[in-house]
Amino acid sequence: MDTPSPTAAEKRSRRPRNPEATRAAILDAARRLFGRSGYDQVSLREIAAEAEADVALVKRYFGGKEGLFTEALKTSFQADRLAGWDRSRFAQDMAALMAGDPHGPETRTESFQFLLSAAVSPTTAPLARIALQDRFIDPIRAWIGGEQAEARSRLLTAVIVGLLVERLVRGEALQGRPREAFMAEVEQMIAAVLGEPV
Amino acid sequence: MDTPSPTAAEKRSRRPRNPEATRAAILDAARRLFGRSGYDQVSLREIAAEAEADVALVKRYFGGKEGLFTEALKTSFQADRLAGWDRSRFAQDMAALMAGDPHGPETRTESFQFLLSAAVSPTTAPLARIALQDRFIDPIRAWIGGEQAEARSRLLTAVIVGLLVERLVRGEALQGRPREAFMAEVEQMIAAVLGEPV
DNA sequence: GTCATTAGTCAACAAGCGTTGACTAACTCG
DNA sequence: CGAGTTAGTCAACGCTTGTTGACTAATGAC
Numbered sequence: 001m002d003t004p005s006p007t008a009a010e011k012r013s014r015r016p017r018n019p020e021a022t023r024a025a026i027l028d029a030a031r032r033l034f035g036r037s038g039y040d041q042v043s044l045r046e047i048a049a050e051a052e053a054d055v056a057l058v059k060r061y062f063g064g065k066e067g068l069f070t071e072a073l074k075t076s077f078q079a080d081r082l083a084g085w086d087r088s089r090f091a092q093d094m095a096a097l098m099a100g101d102p103h104g105p106e107t108r109t110e111s112f113q114f115l116l117s118a119a120v121s122p123t124t125a126p127l128a129r130i131a132l133q134d135r136f137i138d139p140i141r142a143w144i145g146g147e148q149a150e151a152r153s154r155l156l157t158a159v160i161v162g163l164l165v166e167r168l169v170r171g172e173a174l175q176g177r178p179r180e181a182f183m184a185e186v187e188q189m190i191a192a193v194l195g196e197p198v
Numbered sequence: 199m200d201t202p203s204p205t206a207a208e209k210r211s212r213r214p215r216n217p218e219a220t221r222a223a224i225l226d227a228a229r230r231l232f233g234r235s236g237y238d239q240v241s242l243r244e245i246a247a248e249a250e251a252d253v254a255l256v257k258r259y260f261g262g263k264e265g266l267f268t269e270a271l272k273t274s275f276q277a278d279r280l281a282g283w284d285r286s287r288f289a290q291d292m293a294a295l296m297a298g299d300p301h302g303p304e305t306r307t308e309s310f311q312f313l314l315s316a317a318v319s320p321t322t323a324p325l326a327r328i329a330l331q332d333r334f335i336d337p338i339r340a341w342i343g344g345e346q347a348e349a350r351s352r353l354l355t356a357v358i359v360g361l362l363v364e365r366l367v368r369g370e371a372l373q374g375r376p377r378e379a380f381m382a383e384v385e386q387m388i389a390a391v392l393g394e395p396v
Numbered sequence: 397g398t399c400a401t402t403a404g405t406c407a408a409c410a411a412g413c414g415t416t417g418a419c420t421a422a423c424t425c426g
Numbered sequence: 427c428g429a430g431t432t433a434g435t436c437a438a439c440g441c442t443t444g445t446t447g448a449c450t451a452a453t454g455a456c
Contacts, residue, residue, distance in 0.1 A: 017433055041319065043414085044414065056416080056435075057433080057434070059414090059415065059416075117319075119367050120315050120363070121236060121315075125366065128367055150376065150379070151376070155383050155384060158363065159357055162356035163360070165318070166352060166355065182349045182352060185391070189353060192386075215452055243442090252405055254405075256445095257444090
Protein backbone atom coordinates (compact mmCIF):
# COMPACT_ATOMS: atom_id res chain seq x y z
CA MET A 1 0.00 0.00 0.00
CA ASP A 2 1.63 3.22 -1.07
CA THR A 3 -1.09 5.34 0.43
CA PRO A 4 -1.39 3.95 3.91
CA SER A 5 -4.67 3.72 5.74
CA PRO A 6 -5.59 7.37 6.31
CA THR A 7 -7.66 6.71 9.38
CA ALA A 8 -4.92 7.55 11.82
CA ALA A 9 -3.85 10.64 9.96
CA GLU A 10 -7.44 11.57 9.23
CA LYS A 11 -8.58 11.47 12.78
CA ARG A 12 -6.21 14.16 13.87
CA SER A 13 -5.94 17.57 12.36
CA ARG A 14 -8.30 17.10 9.45
CA ARG A 15 -8.62 20.79 9.20
CA PRO A 16 -5.83 21.96 6.90
CA ARG A 17 -4.32 24.29 9.46
CA ASN A 18 -5.65 27.60 8.28
CA PRO A 19 -5.92 29.98 11.21
CA GLU A 20 -7.77 32.78 9.44
CA ALA A 21 -10.33 30.41 7.99
CA THR A 22 -10.97 28.72 11.33
CA ARG A 23 -11.27 32.00 13.11
CA ALA A 24 -13.73 33.18 10.50
CA ALA A 25 -15.68 29.94 10.68
CA ILE A 26 -16.06 30.24 14.44
CA LEU A 27 -17.09 33.87 14.20
CA ASP A 28 -19.59 33.03 11.52
CA ALA A 29 -21.12 30.20 13.49
CA ALA A 30 -21.28 32.46 16.53
CA ARG A 31 -23.14 35.16 14.64
CA ARG A 32 -25.59 32.61 13.33
CA LEU A 33 -26.29 30.86 16.61
CA PHE A 34 -26.18 33.90 18.88
CA GLY A 35 -28.53 35.62 16.48
CA ARG A 36 -30.96 32.78 16.60
CA SER A 37 -31.01 32.11 20.31
CA GLY A 38 -29.23 34.72 22.40
CA TYR A 39 -26.17 34.67 24.58
CA ASP A 40 -27.11 32.22 27.29
CA GLN A 41 -28.95 29.73 25.13
CA VAL A 42 -25.93 28.99 23.03
CA SER A 43 -22.96 27.03 24.34
CA LEU A 44 -19.44 27.27 23.06
CA ARG A 45 -19.59 23.59 22.24
CA GLU A 46 -22.52 24.17 19.92
CA ILE A 47 -20.70 26.97 18.18
CA ALA A 48 -17.57 24.89 17.85
CA ALA A 49 -19.57 21.99 16.42
CA GLU A 50 -21.27 24.27 13.92
CA ALA A 51 -17.89 25.63 12.85
CA GLU A 52 -16.36 22.13 12.86
CA ALA A 53 -13.66 23.33 15.17
CA ASP A 54 -12.56 22.60 18.70
CA VAL A 55 -13.92 24.42 21.71
CA ALA A 56 -10.50 25.34 22.95
CA LEU A 57 -9.92 27.45 19.87
CA VAL A 58 -12.47 29.94 21.12
CA LYS A 59 -10.11 30.81 23.91
CA ARG A 60 -7.17 30.98 21.54
CA TYR A 61 -8.81 33.37 19.14
CA PHE A 62 -11.28 35.34 21.22
CA GLY A 63 -10.19 34.90 24.80
CA GLY A 64 -13.47 33.41 25.90
CA LYS A 65 -17.21 33.43 25.37
CA GLU A 66 -17.70 37.08 26.13
CA GLY A 67 -14.93 38.07 23.77
CA LEU A 68 -16.45 35.97 21.04
CA PHE A 69 -19.83 37.54 21.61
CA THR A 70 -18.46 41.05 21.54
CA GLU A 71 -16.54 40.39 18.36
CA ALA A 72 -19.55 38.75 16.75
CA LEU A 73 -21.75 41.68 17.68
CA LYS A 74 -19.23 44.19 16.36
CA THR A 75 -18.86 42.51 13.00
CA SER A 76 -22.53 41.70 12.69
CA PHE A 77 -24.96 42.92 10.06
CA GLN A 78 -22.65 44.69 7.73
CA ALA A 79 -25.21 44.11 5.04
CA ASP A 80 -28.16 45.20 7.06
CA ARG A 81 -26.98 48.62 8.09
CA LEU A 82 -29.93 50.89 7.77
CA ALA A 83 -27.67 53.57 6.41
CA GLY A 84 -27.50 51.72 3.14
CA TRP A 85 -31.25 51.64 2.62
CA ASP A 86 -33.04 53.75 0.11
CA ARG A 87 -34.79 56.40 2.08
CA SER A 88 -37.58 57.04 -0.35
CA ARG A 89 -38.63 53.41 -0.19
CA PHE A 90 -37.81 52.92 3.46
CA ALA A 91 -41.33 52.74 4.83
CA GLN A 92 -42.49 50.27 2.19
CA ASP A 93 -39.44 48.04 2.48
CA MET A 94 -39.60 47.94 6.23
CA ALA A 95 -43.31 47.16 6.19
CA ALA A 96 -42.78 44.30 3.77
CA LEU A 97 -39.90 42.95 5.80
CA MET A 98 -41.89 43.04 8.99
CA ALA A 99 -44.96 41.41 7.52
CA GLY A 100 -43.00 38.44 6.20
CA ASP A 101 -42.79 34.88 7.38
CA PRO A 102 -40.50 34.71 10.42
CA HIS A 103 -39.21 31.33 9.35
CA GLY A 104 -39.18 32.13 5.67
CA PRO A 105 -36.15 32.05 3.43
CA GLU A 106 -36.03 35.78 2.84
CA THR A 107 -35.40 36.40 6.49
CA ARG A 108 -32.73 39.09 6.59
CA THR A 109 -33.65 39.76 10.20
CA GLU A 110 -31.36 37.27 11.86
CA SER A 111 -28.71 39.82 12.62
CA PHE A 112 -31.32 42.17 14.02
CA GLN A 113 -32.43 39.48 16.38
CA PHE A 114 -28.87 39.16 17.52
CA LEU A 115 -28.88 42.74 18.60
CA LEU A 116 -32.29 42.37 20.16
CA SER A 117 -31.36 39.48 22.38
CA ALA A 118 -28.27 41.39 23.40
CA ALA A 119 -30.40 44.36 24.34
CA VAL A 120 -32.68 42.43 26.66
CA SER A 121 -30.05 40.67 28.73
CA PRO A 122 -28.55 42.97 31.36
CA THR A 123 -25.15 41.36 30.86
CA THR A 124 -24.89 42.40 27.26
CA ALA A 125 -27.08 45.49 27.32
CA PRO A 126 -24.17 47.98 27.33
CA LEU A 127 -22.78 46.43 24.16
CA ALA A 128 -26.21 46.56 22.61
CA ARG A 129 -26.54 50.22 23.42
CA ILE A 130 -23.41 51.07 21.51
CA ALA A 131 -24.44 48.96 18.54
CA LEU A 132 -27.94 50.42 18.46
CA GLN A 133 -26.60 53.94 18.56
CA ASP A 134 -24.01 53.19 15.91
CA ARG A 135 -26.07 51.33 13.40
CA PHE A 136 -29.57 52.65 13.87
CA ILE A 137 -30.05 55.85 15.76
CA ASP A 138 -27.10 57.78 14.37
CA PRO A 139 -27.62 56.95 10.68
CA ILE A 140 -31.33 57.56 10.93
CA ARG A 141 -30.74 60.92 12.53
CA ALA A 142 -28.47 61.79 9.66
CA TRP A 143 -31.31 61.09 7.26
CA ILE A 144 -33.92 62.98 9.11
CA GLY A 145 -32.15 66.17 10.01
CA GLY A 146 -33.95 69.13 11.49
CA GLU A 147 -34.70 69.97 15.05
CA GLN A 148 -36.50 66.79 16.11
CA ALA A 149 -33.97 64.51 14.48
CA GLU A 150 -32.68 62.97 17.70
CA ALA A 151 -36.09 62.22 19.17
CA ARG A 152 -37.41 60.91 15.89
CA SER A 153 -34.48 58.63 15.24
CA ARG A 154 -34.80 57.15 18.72
CA LEU A 155 -38.46 56.66 18.11
CA LEU A 156 -38.04 55.08 14.72
CA THR A 157 -35.44 52.72 16.10
CA ALA A 158 -37.83 51.76 18.86
CA VAL A 159 -40.55 51.10 16.30
CA ILE A 160 -38.29 48.84 14.30
CA VAL A 161 -37.29 46.93 17.39
CA GLY A 162 -40.89 46.54 18.43
CA LEU A 163 -41.88 45.28 15.03
CA LEU A 164 -39.07 42.77 15.19
CA VAL A 165 -40.37 41.41 18.44
CA GLU A 166 -43.87 41.27 17.03
CA ARG A 167 -42.55 39.32 14.09
CA LEU A 168 -40.52 37.08 16.30
CA VAL A 169 -43.40 36.31 18.58
CA ARG A 170 -46.01 36.01 15.87
CA GLY A 171 -44.59 32.70 14.76
CA GLU A 172 -46.33 32.55 11.42
CA ALA A 173 -46.70 34.63 8.31
CA LEU A 174 -49.52 37.07 7.82
CA GLN A 175 -51.34 36.34 4.61
CA GLY A 176 -54.00 37.90 2.46
CA ARG A 177 -55.92 40.84 3.81
CA PRO A 178 -54.38 40.82 7.32
CA ARG A 179 -50.95 41.16 5.77
CA GLU A 180 -52.03 44.04 3.56
CA ALA A 181 -53.73 45.84 6.40
CA PHE A 182 -50.75 45.41 8.66
CA MET A 183 -48.34 46.61 6.02
CA ALA A 184 -50.44 49.64 5.23
CA GLU A 185 -50.54 50.66 8.87
CA VAL A 186 -46.83 50.15 9.35
CA GLU A 187 -46.04 52.13 6.27
CA GLN A 188 -48.22 54.99 7.35
CA MET A 189 -46.81 55.10 10.81
CA ILE A 190 -43.19 55.07 9.71
CA ALA A 191 -43.91 57.81 7.22
CA ALA A 192 -45.46 59.83 10.02
CA VAL A 193 -42.41 59.42 12.21
CA LEU A 194 -40.17 60.39 9.31
CA GLY A 195 -42.16 63.57 9.06
CA GLU A 196 -43.40 62.94 5.55
CA PRO A 197 -46.80 63.75 4.14
CA VAL A 198 -49.14 60.78 4.49
CA MET B 199 -33.09 25.69 81.72
CA ASP B 200 -36.78 25.50 81.12
CA THR B 201 -36.51 27.06 77.71
CA PRO B 202 -33.69 25.10 76.20
CA SER B 203 -31.26 26.57 73.74
CA PRO B 204 -33.42 27.31 70.73
CA THR B 205 -30.63 26.91 68.24
CA ALA B 206 -31.52 23.33 67.40
CA ALA B 207 -35.22 24.03 67.09
CA GLU B 208 -34.57 27.32 65.37
CA LYS B 209 -32.39 25.90 62.70
CA ARG B 210 -35.09 23.66 61.35
CA SER B 211 -38.47 24.78 60.16
CA ARG B 212 -38.26 28.41 61.12
CA ARG B 213 -40.99 29.16 58.64
CA PRO B 214 -44.30 28.73 60.46
CA ARG B 215 -45.59 26.09 58.07
CA ASN B 216 -47.94 28.10 55.95
CA PRO B 217 -48.21 26.56 52.52
CA GLU B 218 -50.19 29.31 50.84
CA ALA B 219 -47.87 32.00 52.10
CA THR B 220 -44.73 30.17 51.02
CA ARG B 221 -46.17 29.45 47.62
CA ALA B 222 -47.07 33.08 47.24
CA ALA B 223 -43.65 34.18 48.42
CA ILE B 224 -41.93 31.99 45.86
CA LEU B 225 -44.20 33.18 43.09
CA ASP B 226 -43.62 36.76 44.07
CA ALA B 227 -39.85 36.39 44.11
CA ALA B 228 -40.03 34.65 40.76
CA ARG B 229 -41.99 37.50 39.21
CA ARG B 230 -39.55 40.00 40.58
CA LEU B 231 -36.37 38.22 39.52
CA PHE B 232 -37.60 36.86 36.21
CA GLY B 233 -38.86 40.31 35.38
CA ARG B 234 -35.55 41.87 36.11
CA SER B 235 -33.26 39.42 34.37
CA GLY B 236 -35.09 36.88 32.23
CA TYR B 237 -35.54 33.14 32.36
CA ASP B 238 -32.00 31.88 31.99
CA GLN B 239 -30.27 34.50 34.07
CA VAL B 240 -32.16 33.57 37.20
CA SER B 241 -31.55 30.35 39.08
CA LEU B 242 -34.04 28.59 41.30
CA ARG B 243 -31.64 28.99 44.17
CA GLU B 244 -31.72 32.74 43.79
CA ILE B 245 -35.48 32.74 43.76
CA ALA B 246 -35.64 30.48 46.78
CA ALA B 247 -33.21 32.70 48.66
CA GLU B 248 -35.24 35.80 47.80
CA ALA B 249 -38.37 34.07 49.05
CA GLU B 250 -36.55 32.69 52.09
CA ALA B 251 -37.67 29.23 51.17
CA ASP B 252 -36.02 26.00 50.12
CA VAL B 253 -35.27 25.18 46.49
CA ALA B 254 -37.04 21.85 46.71
CA LEU B 255 -40.33 23.60 47.35
CA VAL B 256 -40.32 24.86 43.79
CA LYS B 257 -40.81 21.31 42.66
CA ARG B 258 -43.48 20.71 45.24
CA TYR B 259 -45.57 23.70 44.30
CA PHE B 260 -44.83 24.28 40.65
CA GLY B 261 -43.36 21.07 39.32
CA GLY B 262 -40.13 22.71 38.21
CA LYS B 263 -38.60 25.85 36.83
CA GLU B 264 -40.68 25.97 33.70
CA GLY B 265 -43.87 25.51 35.66
CA LEU B 266 -42.87 28.33 37.99
CA PHE B 267 -42.10 30.59 35.07
CA THR B 268 -45.39 29.83 33.38
CA GLU B 269 -47.33 30.49 36.55
CA ALA B 270 -45.40 33.69 37.22
CA LEU B 271 -46.04 34.90 33.71
CA LYS B 272 -49.74 34.10 33.94
CA THR B 273 -50.23 35.94 37.19
CA SER B 274 -47.98 38.81 36.26
CA PHE B 275 -48.90 42.46 35.87
CA GLN B 276 -52.39 42.45 37.15
CA ALA B 277 -51.95 46.12 37.86
CA ASP B 278 -50.41 46.96 34.55
CA ARG B 279 -53.07 45.60 32.26
CA LEU B 280 -53.48 48.10 29.52
CA ALA B 281 -57.20 47.47 29.60
CA GLY B 282 -57.42 49.43 32.80
CA TRP B 283 -55.81 52.54 31.42
CA ASP B 284 -57.70 55.68 30.62
CA ARG B 285 -57.94 55.78 26.89
CA SER B 286 -58.21 59.51 26.54
CA ARG B 287 -54.95 60.00 28.37
CA PHE B 288 -53.26 56.93 26.98
CA ALA B 289 -50.83 58.63 24.63
CA GLN B 290 -49.68 61.11 27.26
CA ASP B 291 -49.33 58.56 30.02
CA MET B 292 -47.41 56.17 27.84
CA ALA B 293 -45.09 58.90 26.61
CA ALA B 294 -44.35 59.99 30.17
CA LEU B 295 -43.74 56.44 31.27
CA MET B 296 -41.37 55.77 28.43
CA ALA B 297 -39.39 58.97 28.86
CA GLY B 298 -38.65 58.23 32.51
CA ASP B 299 -35.53 57.02 34.22
CA PRO B 300 -35.13 53.30 33.60
CA HIS B 301 -33.76 52.83 37.07
CA GLY B 302 -36.07 55.30 38.72
CA PRO B 303 -38.43 54.54 41.56
CA GLU B 304 -41.60 55.09 39.58
CA THR B 305 -40.75 52.18 37.34
CA ARG B 306 -44.00 50.31 36.82
CA THR B 307 -42.37 48.59 33.87
CA GLU B 308 -40.82 45.63 35.63
CA SER B 309 -43.61 43.32 34.70
CA PHE B 310 -43.46 44.48 31.09
CA GLN B 311 -39.83 43.56 31.01
CA PHE B 312 -40.76 40.16 32.25
CA LEU B 313 -42.90 39.65 29.22
CA LEU B 314 -40.27 41.10 26.97
CA SER B 315 -37.52 38.78 28.07
CA ALA B 316 -39.93 35.90 27.64
CA ALA B 317 -40.65 37.02 24.09
CA VAL B 318 -37.03 37.06 23.03
CA SER B 319 -36.02 33.62 24.24
CA PRO B 320 -37.20 30.88 21.89
CA THR B 321 -37.87 28.60 24.84
CA THR B 322 -40.48 30.85 26.32
CA ALA B 323 -41.67 32.62 23.19
CA PRO B 324 -44.88 30.60 22.86
CA LEU B 325 -45.90 31.56 26.37
CA ALA B 326 -45.09 35.16 25.62
CA ARG B 327 -47.26 35.07 22.52
CA ILE B 328 -50.30 34.06 24.51
CA ALA B 329 -49.63 36.67 27.15
CA LEU B 330 -49.09 39.42 24.61
CA GLN B 331 -52.30 38.55 22.82
CA ASP B 332 -54.22 38.37 26.06
CA ARG B 333 -53.04 41.46 27.80
CA PHE B 334 -52.12 43.82 25.02
CA ILE B 335 -53.37 43.09 21.56
CA ASP B 336 -56.87 41.95 22.45
CA PRO B 337 -57.74 44.74 24.89
CA ILE B 338 -56.29 47.36 22.61
CA ARG B 339 -58.31 46.03 19.73
CA ALA B 340 -61.40 46.32 21.85
CA TRP B 341 -60.62 50.01 22.37
CA ILE B 342 -59.93 50.79 18.82
CA GLY B 343 -62.71 49.06 17.00
CA GLY B 344 -63.35 49.55 13.33
CA GLU B 345 -61.94 47.75 10.38
CA GLN B 346 -58.23 48.22 11.02
CA ALA B 347 -58.51 47.30 14.69
CA GLU B 348 -56.45 44.12 14.47
CA ALA B 349 -53.60 45.63 12.50
CA ARG B 350 -53.52 48.73 14.64
CA SER B 351 -53.56 46.86 17.93
CA ARG B 352 -50.66 44.70 16.76
CA LEU B 353 -48.84 47.80 15.73
CA LEU B 354 -49.47 49.68 18.92
CA THR B 355 -48.31 46.69 20.92
CA ALA B 356 -45.16 46.59 18.84
CA VAL B 357 -44.57 50.27 19.48
CA ILE B 358 -44.92 49.83 23.21
CA VAL B 359 -42.53 46.92 23.18
CA GLY B 360 -40.02 48.87 21.14
CA LEU B 361 -40.22 51.83 23.47
CA LEU B 362 -39.62 49.50 26.38
CA VAL B 363 -36.46 48.22 24.79
CA GLU B 364 -35.35 51.75 24.06
CA ARG B 365 -35.93 52.64 27.67
CA LEU B 366 -34.18 49.54 28.85
CA VAL B 367 -31.15 50.13 26.68
CA ARG B 368 -30.95 53.86 27.19
CA GLY B 369 -29.59 53.46 30.70
CA GLU B 370 -30.28 56.96 31.91
CA ALA B 371 -33.13 59.39 32.15
CA LEU B 372 -33.85 61.93 29.47
CA GLN B 373 -33.96 65.42 30.93
CA GLY B 374 -34.90 68.89 29.87
CA ARG B 375 -35.54 69.54 26.22
CA PRO B 376 -34.60 66.06 24.96
CA ARG B 377 -37.21 64.58 27.23
CA GLU B 378 -39.88 66.98 26.08
CA ALA B 379 -39.09 66.44 22.44
CA PHE B 380 -39.11 62.69 22.84
CA MET B 381 -42.40 62.72 24.70
CA ALA B 382 -44.03 64.95 22.15
CA GLU B 383 -43.02 62.63 19.33
CA VAL B 384 -44.16 59.53 21.15
CA GLU B 385 -47.48 61.12 21.98
CA GLN B 386 -48.06 62.16 18.44
CA MET B 387 -47.18 58.77 17.04
CA ILE B 388 -49.38 56.85 19.41
CA ALA B 389 -52.24 59.17 18.69
CA ALA B 390 -51.71 58.55 14.99
CA VAL B 391 -51.82 54.80 15.46
CA LEU B 392 -54.95 55.13 17.54
CA GLY B 393 -56.53 56.95 14.64
CA GLU B 394 -57.08 60.16 16.49
CA PRO B 395 -56.72 63.68 15.21
CA VAL B 396 -53.23 64.99 15.85
C1' DG C 397 -53.02 10.48 72.71
C1' DT C 398 -52.06 8.17 68.49
C1' DC C 399 -51.38 7.88 63.87
C1' DA C 400 -51.47 9.30 59.07
C1' DT C 401 -50.73 13.23 56.26
C1' DT C 402 -48.33 17.07 54.82
C1' DA C 403 -44.77 21.26 54.87
C1' DG C 404 -40.33 22.03 54.94
C1' DT C 405 -35.17 20.69 55.11
C1' DC C 406 -31.01 18.63 53.66
C1' DA C 407 -27.60 16.33 50.96
C1' DA C 408 -26.61 14.42 46.91
C1' DC C 409 -27.27 13.45 42.00
C1' DA C 410 -26.18 13.74 36.95
C1' DA C 411 -25.55 16.86 33.38
C1' DG C 412 -23.93 20.79 31.35
C1' DC C 413 -21.21 24.82 31.34
C1' DG C 414 -16.70 27.78 30.37
C1' DT C 415 -12.11 27.21 30.94
C1' DT C 416 -7.41 25.26 31.16
C1' DG C 417 -3.03 23.02 30.26
C1' DA C 418 -0.58 19.30 28.44
C1' DC C 419 0.16 17.14 24.17
C1' DT C 420 0.70 16.31 18.98
C1' DA C 421 1.41 17.62 14.42
C1' DA C 422 2.29 20.94 11.05
C1' DC C 423 4.48 24.86 9.36
C1' DT C 424 8.58 28.41 9.15
C1' DC C 425 12.98 30.04 9.35
C1' DG C 426 17.93 29.71 9.48
C1' DC D 427 18.03 19.20 7.77
C1' DG D 428 16.92 20.64 12.48
C1' DA D 429 15.05 23.88 15.93
C1' DG D 430 11.41 26.82 17.27
C1' DT D 431 6.98 28.44 16.79
C1' DT D 432 2.20 27.89 16.04
C1' DA D 433 -2.59 25.45 14.95
C1' DG D 434 -5.32 22.21 16.51
C1' DT D 435 -6.72 18.21 19.70
C1' DC D 436 -7.87 16.00 23.87
C1' DA D 437 -9.09 15.12 28.54
C1' DA D 438 -9.94 16.95 32.58
C1' DC D 439 -10.89 20.64 35.97
C1' DG D 440 -14.14 23.21 39.03
C1' DC D 441 -18.45 25.10 39.18
C1' DT D 442 -23.37 25.78 38.74
C1' DT D 443 -27.61 24.22 37.34
C1' DG D 444 -32.38 21.73 37.91
C1' DT D 445 -33.96 17.84 40.01
C1' DT D 446 -34.69 14.11 43.33
C1' DG D 447 -35.49 11.20 47.43
C1' DA D 448 -34.75 10.39 52.15
C1' DC D 449 -35.54 12.56 56.41
C1' DT D 450 -37.75 15.62 60.20
C1' DA D 451 -41.30 18.03 62.36
C1' DA D 452 -45.65 20.13 62.54
C1' DT D 453 -50.62 19.51 61.63
C1' DG D 454 -55.23 17.45 61.69
C1' DA D 455 -58.53 13.40 62.24
C1' DC D 456 -60.22 10.11 65.20
